[in-house]
Amino acid sequence: MLSNTTVYGLRAxxxxxxxxxxxxxxxxxxxEELKISFHFLTKILxxxxxxxxxxxxxxxxxxxxxxxxxxxxxxxEIVIILETRPxxxxxxxxxxxxxxxxxxxxxxxxxxxxxxxxxxxxxxxLAHLAEKLEIFGKRLA
Amino acid sequence: MLSNTTVYGLRAxxxxxxxxxxxxxxxxxxxEELKISFHFLTKILxxxxxxxxxxxxxxxxxxxxxxxxxxxxxxxEIVIILETRPxxxxxxxxxxxxxxxxxxxxxxxxxxxxxxxxxxxxxxxLAHLAEKLEIFGKRLA
DNA sequence: TCGTTTTCGGATGCGCTTATCTTATTCAAA
DNA sequence: TTTGAATAAGATAAGCGCATCCGAAAACGA
Numbered sequence: 073m074l075s076n077t078t079v080y081g082l083r084a085x086x087x088x089x090x091x092x093x094x095x096x097x098x099x100x101x102x103x104e105e106l107k108i109s110f111h112f113l114t115k116i117l118x119x120x121x122x123x124x125x126x127x128x129x130x131x132x133x134x135x136x137x138x139x140x141x142x143x144x145x146x147x148x149e150i151v152i153i154l155e156t157r158p159x160x161x162x163x164x165x166x167x168x169x170x171x172x173x174x175x176x177x178x179x180x181x182x183x184x185x186x187x188x189x190x191x192x193x194x195x196x197x198l199a200h201l202a203e204k205l206e207i208f209g210k211r212l213a
Numbered sequence: 214m215l216s217n218t219t220v221y222g223l224r225a226x227x228x229x230x231x232x233x234x235x236x237x238x239x240x241x242x243x244x245e246e247l248k249i250s251f252h253f254l255t256k257i258l259x260x261x262x263x264x265x266x267x268x269x270x271x272x273x274x275x276x277x278x279x280x281x282x283x284x285x286x287x288x289x290e291i292v293i294i295l296e297t298r299p300x301x302x303x304x305x306x307x308x309x310x311x312x313x314x315x316x317x318x319x320x321x322x323x324x325x326x327x328x329x330x331x332x333x334x335x336x337x338x339l340a341h342l343a344e345k346l347e348i349f350g351k352r353l354a
Numbered sequence: 355t356c357g358t359t360t361t362c363g364g365a366t367g368c369g370c371t372t373a374t375c376t377t378a379t380t381c382a383a384a
Numbered sequence: 385t386t387t388g389a390a391t392a393a394g395a396t397a398a399g400c401g402c403a404t405c406c407g408a409a410a411a412c413g414a
Contacts, residue, residue, distance in 0.1 A: 073214065073300060076402065079307045086318055099361075112403055118362065130361045131411030147319075156401085159214060166220045167352060177227055177342040177351045178288070181333055189326055201318040210318045211308060217372065240391070253373055259392065272381025273389045297371085 078154040080108050081116045083212045085125075085150055089142035089198035090205050096128075096135035107213045116154065123153045142199035151193060160190045219295040221249050222257045224353045226266075226291055230283035230339035231346050237269075237276035248354045257295065264294045283340035292334060301331045 074082075083106055091097050099117060103110040117136055120126045125145065126136045138145065151159070163170035164182040172179075204210050215223075224247055232238050240258060244251040258277055261267045266286065267277045279286065292300070304311035305323040313320075345351050 073303070073305055074307075076307070079305075082306060082319075096360095098359095109403065111405070114361070115363090115403085121361090128361060129411080130359085130409075132359045132413075134360045134411070136361085162214075164214055164220075165223060165353075166215075166217070167354070170352075175349075175351055177345045177353070178223075178337070179351070180345075181337055185326075185330055185333060188329070192322055192326060196319070196322055204318045204321075208316075210316055210320070211311075212306075212318070213308070237390095239389090241389095250373060252375070255391070256373090256393090262391090269391060270381080271379070271389090271391045274382070275380085275390045277391085 074151065075155060077116055078151055080106075080113060081120060081150055081154045082147060083108070084113060084117060085120070085138075085145070085147075085198055086201045086205065087212055088126075088136070088138050089145070089202035093138060093141075096133065096137050098135040101135075105213070120150070120153060125149060125153065138198070142202055143197050145198045146194050147196050147198070147201070148190065148193040160186060160193075215292065216296060218257055219292055221247075221254060222261060222291055222295045223288060224249070225254060225258060226261070226279075226286070226288075226339055227342050227346065228353055229267075229277070229279050230286070230343035234279060234282075237274065237278050239276040242276075246354070261291070261294060266290060266294065279339070283343055284338050286339045287335050288337050288339070288342075289331065289334040301327060301334075 084102060087102060087106060088097060099114050100110050102108075103113045106113070117126060117128075121128045121136065124139055127139050128134070128136045163176055163179070164186075165176045165178055167176045170176045170179055172183075205212070225243060228243060228247060229238060240255055241251055243249075244254045247254070258267060258269075262269045262277065265280055268280050269275070269277045304317055304320070305327075306317045306319055308317045311317045311320055313324075346353070
């Protein structure tokens with residue numbers, strides 16, 4: 073469903089939303105806590121930084137932090153940046169040009185499901201997920 | 214969402230449901246009409262044959278045909294056979310051991326969506342899709 | 355100014371799915 | 385019985401996402 077890259081990015085973002093917003097969090101520390109390869113996580117967070125979801129800072133005491141409040145970041149934004157395929161628009165049979173007025177046989181069944189997934193992703197904020205992490209002790213690794 | 218293998222398998226099965234059930238359909242002919250590599254399609258249909266969704270016949274006038282009526286084959290069955298990942302049960306954050314009583318932060322949001330996808334896939338038969346193909350002239354390639 | 359810490363970004367290697375190729379086997383018709 | 389048509393199955397290559405590595409640049413502290 074989601075690529076590894078996206079999954080790692082989501083976990084890292086949830087972790088950041090659950091950390092102190094006023095300081096930069098070191099990528100190496102995060103990679104240890106989330107059990108994600110440091111170099112790989114660096115690559116992923118770079119992409120999120122380039123797309124203005126994160127602010128980075130180099131040097132001692134450096135790291136990354138969220139560019140806006142966790143309430144204002146949806147997991148939809150993260151997925152769109154990290155996922156290479158257009159998962160919220162593509163045809164489930166992979167047929168080029170499949171649209172509402174030129175649909176594949178599965179189009180009518182798939183479209184509402186796809187839309188519902190998109191709505192849920194848009195409606196789910198990092199703050200919401202971080203809160204669950206706090207209250208219910210849910211896991212990221 | 215679905216692998217290429219599964220997508221090709223689905224298209225071929227819909228095509229078969231839309232063909233004469235009383236004769237074997239040649240894989241080479243099908244590969245031409247669906248614009249799928251012959252050798253690759255062969256591999257996919259072999260797997261469907263091994264899992265008793267198709268019956269094959271070698272030699273002249275050979276090919277494959279559906280093992281039961283198109284009404285009795287759901288796309289769920291096809292996906293389960295061809296998809297390597299357990300897409301109807303796996304955690305969307307890829308966290309091992311994520312379950313109802315040990316959920317990841319996204320678990321509660323994802324579970325109902327996943328279930329709905331599964332229900333839709335179980336409820337959609339090849340006959341239903343083939344009918345659309347007939348009546349509305351929907352495309353497979 | 356120098357050394358240390360940390361992110362940045364390009365280059366490289368690995369592994370799995372995808373795709374192709376080749377040989378064997380089966381069956382029907384002439 | 386021979387020949388050709390067709391699937392079966394294993395071996396092999398290509399492509400891409402995954403993962404790693406390394407040097408460069410930036411920032412801080414001494």
